[in-house]
Amino acid sequence: MIRISIDAMGGDHGPEVVLPSLLRVAERRPDARFVIFGREEAVRPVLDRLPRLREVSDFVHCDVAVRMDDKPSQALRQGRWKSSMWKAIEAVKTGDADACISAGNTGALMAMSKFCLRTMADIERPAIAAIWPTIRGESIVLDVGATIGADAQQLVDFAILGAAMANALFDIERPTVGLLNVGVEEIKGQEEVKEAGRMLREAALETIDYRGFVEGDDIGKGTVDVVVTEGFSGNIALKAAEGTARQIAEYLRAAMSRTLMARIGYLFARGAFQRLREKMDVRKINGGVFLGLKGIVIKSHGAADEEGFAAAVELGYEMIRSGVFDKTRATLDLYHARRPMLAVGAVSDA
Amino acid sequence: MIRISIDAMGGDHGPEVVLPSLLRVAERRPDARFVIFGREEAVRPVLDRLPRLREVSDFVHCDVAVRMDDKPSQALRQGRWKSSMWKAIEAVKTGDADACISAGNTGALMAMSKFCLRTMADIERPAIAAIWPTIRGESIVLDVGATIGADAQQLVDFAILGAAMANALFDIERPTVGLLNVGVEEIKGQEEVKEAGRMLREAALETIDYRGFVEGDDIGKGTVDVVVTEGFSGNIALKAAEGTARQIAEYLRAAMSRTLMARIGYLFARGAFQRLREKMDVRKINGGVFLGLKGIVIKSHGAADEEGFAAAVELGYEMIRSGVFDKTRATLDLYHARRPMLAVGAVSDA
Known part of the structure; x- marks a missing residue:
């Protein structure tokens, strides 16, 4: 039950x-x-x-x-x-x-x-995770709006939280994780992002396959299972993508109703358009998951219809059924048990 | 010539x-x-x-x-x-x-x-501006990757630069300008964004119709003519949108070739699909404009084909023809001539 x-x-x-x-x-x-x-x-x-x-x-x-x-x-x-x-x-x-x-x-x-x-032990600030449809399937993107300007340690925590969620929800043993960054060489990234990358590499956790930096267009490609960023850019990425999807749907609708030939074509391809609509249906991926708290809370979109709100509820159901919580705790313990050693290692390297 | x-x-x-x-x-x-x-x-x-x-x-x-x-x-x-x-x-x-x-x-x-x-007088750091297709037409988004973590004054400068570009390229007398922000109430925005908003409101420039904060999905809606943000989130927004467009094109292609009915429908609606492809053709909007320098430099996408590179060159052509440079200078002078007064105003308010 x-x-x-x-x-x-x-x-x-x-x-x-x-x-x-x-x-x-x-x-x-x-x-x-x-x-x-x-x-x-x-x-x-x-x-x-x-x-x-x-x-x-x-x-x-x-x-x-x-x-x-x-x-x-x-x-x-x-x-x-x-x-x-x-x-x-x-x-x-x-x-x-x-x-x-x-x-x-x-x-x-x-x-x-x-x-x-309250937040879980070892977690300073919670994150909101979104499930993002990709060409390969689905990825988890966090934080999409809870913490603005996360520091390196917080980004590492988000990586652990997101990987535990991917592990449980998608049943992937060692999810791939990337840090969201920009591509221009000279200015590559904020200091916090670079530092978080170093920390993830050093930690070499068994539960995370850290793949380095990814860019905005890697999210939709599904380059990694978990995309980690702070809340400002994560929120903007999510909304920019939603806006683009709506914009293209609008173009498509306009194009398909403009000429008689297009309308006839639409009738023949109705099944295909239906499948496309299902693929692009944001209702089915409704639900921002609050991670890092001592309990699971899911935010449904305020404008959600019945199917949309049901999707958020079922996401909560799956989170519990798959044991996200215990898996998160296990990875956090592993990471923090190893941290003193990592610190010693860093000193002896210097 | x-x-x-x-x-x-x-x-x-x-x-x-x-x-x-x-x-x-x-x-x-x-x-x-x-x-x-x-x-x-x-x-x-x-x-x-x-x-x-x-x-x-x-x-x-x-x-x-x-x-x-x-x-x-x-x-x-x-x-x-x-x-x-x-x-x-x-x-x-x-x-x-x-x-x-x-x-x-x-x-x-x-x-x-x-x-x-070198940068123009009064401009500390340059920005890269992108022309973003929207449901309403086109908007300018900057910075999409030159400056990470711009401060409030730099965001105001970007607003002036972007508005001058919109004025010249789109022939809009007083372009609407919005600052990119996130929607969650409590954490609404970075300090720099809030401060830039106050500065733009106080400056009340004749050349800018400042409309307050906009969110990621407002870009594609064309809510404002000019969307201002710092380079990290701007770059991520741009790439997330590009990724989403490619992803949907991929879905569409797959859906339209999967069944015989869909393929027949596609044949009828070919003209409509062609128009859609043109709408979504990123080549036609190729070109990142470097703003704030004492001269116009445009970066074409490295992978651009002939039509793509031609679009970047024609963008440069239009920038010159429309006198972006002089219009930028005029707005900057107006703003900076008024700044001492604004500072006095701020003091007398306190």
Whole structure:
């Protein structure tokens, strides 16, 4: 049985989308159980319409709902201890749930998650990991927005966190890892990135196949399983790629409806376009995973529809089923147990 | 008459691609003249095959050619005063040419350009600007790789440089400008980005319509005419977008050749696909413009084919024809003339 806590009040649509999406998950994953947090008057009517969901769910009323435009500090002040978002996170801390999903505002969710769950030992700052579709399959990219200007040690931590996630989710024994960098020779990279590269090479962890620097276009190629960067450039890379995908979809739509011949061609190739749409469907890869906390929290896109929110919930399900958490802990212990030795090595080299 | 100096030895293909591409430009722009720099034995045979190009070109032999894998410091040491790259840049300085185009290695080209041409007064560091196709048309994005970790003043300078380029190239009187940032509320942006935003707002320049922060997906939407960022995230955004475009083209190709129906559909819609290919054709937007130097230098992609290199040359042509340089100078003077006043304003506010 896998238990997932749900903030039903998050996102642009609230319970009207969140609850039907849970039903989809319940139908596909018979051992999933939900603890749903939200306002009684908003959640109960929807839940009453979905008896099959009610069978696998507990509902907890919460007075407060964090708004999408609340500042994180404001959300913490008004929503701590009592909001649906806080309660859903807290369920992970108390052990009532194995993972928490919210489509609420990212800043508030991260602030509350840090405050409630705290970071794992040896981890200074959490990261948000995204699953990125590539030509070869899927890669993990982190951080896509939690920490701006990570230092070398934090980048190394992200590499460990991301590799553990790839190991568990994609079932790759020793995931390949690259540090995101720029290609111009003279100015190759920020100091932190270079230093993180040296540290990863020296650490020579059994759980990470460190492959050096990668560039922005390597992400989509799937050059490595895990792409590590700090949150500013990671967020910009993710959004630039999303923007480009939408832009091309727009071009394609315009081109295919412009002439009669194109429209006829479209009819014949409808199946192929359907497959392409599925490939490009961002709903299926919905979910930013907060890594480095003492518990799993997943942020769904605020605008997610039923299938989108269901994808985020199923991502949480898979994270638990595959034991990401224990695998992360094991690699972190390995790395930090070896660090004093590495430091000695560095001194004797000098 | 517009005179363009050409480093014929740069790029993956050298004179074999560079010279035929110049012929294309010559046919489309009858008032273009070229000064071609390169090794006699490599350039002369190709030039002899192209009499129409010879009519509008001067050729200057240079002993040294900068290699694509030379480090910038190495290129400067070995190629200063004498390489085809240096000579092509120097032609702009001496006034023998109005702009310089090279497909040689970016680091070396930037190092030599800075050394030979120097930065404009009031500009500390140059930027590389890219023309980015958007749903609305085209935008300018800078810096895409010259300066890592620009400070607030440098970001403001980039805004001025980019706006002047948009004004001249796109013929927009008061281009809209946005600072690239991340969307998560609590951690919204690096300090430098916030500070640059305040400075742009205070300066209230007549030549810039400053619109605040934009995110990665706003670039492709064409939300603003000019997107300003520092070189690390700009380079990563550009490459992530290029990678995504290639990835989708790959998906599309696979989808359209997989079934008989899809192949038939493709035949009908061939014209539409052709238009889409043209829209997505990166060759047509080839050329990174070095801004902030006392002269125009354009870097063509090293792997550019004839049409690609021709696009970079024509971009240089348009930059000169539209008077980017004088317009940049005018805005810079306006801004810096007003700066003491702004500083006084800031003090009296405190």
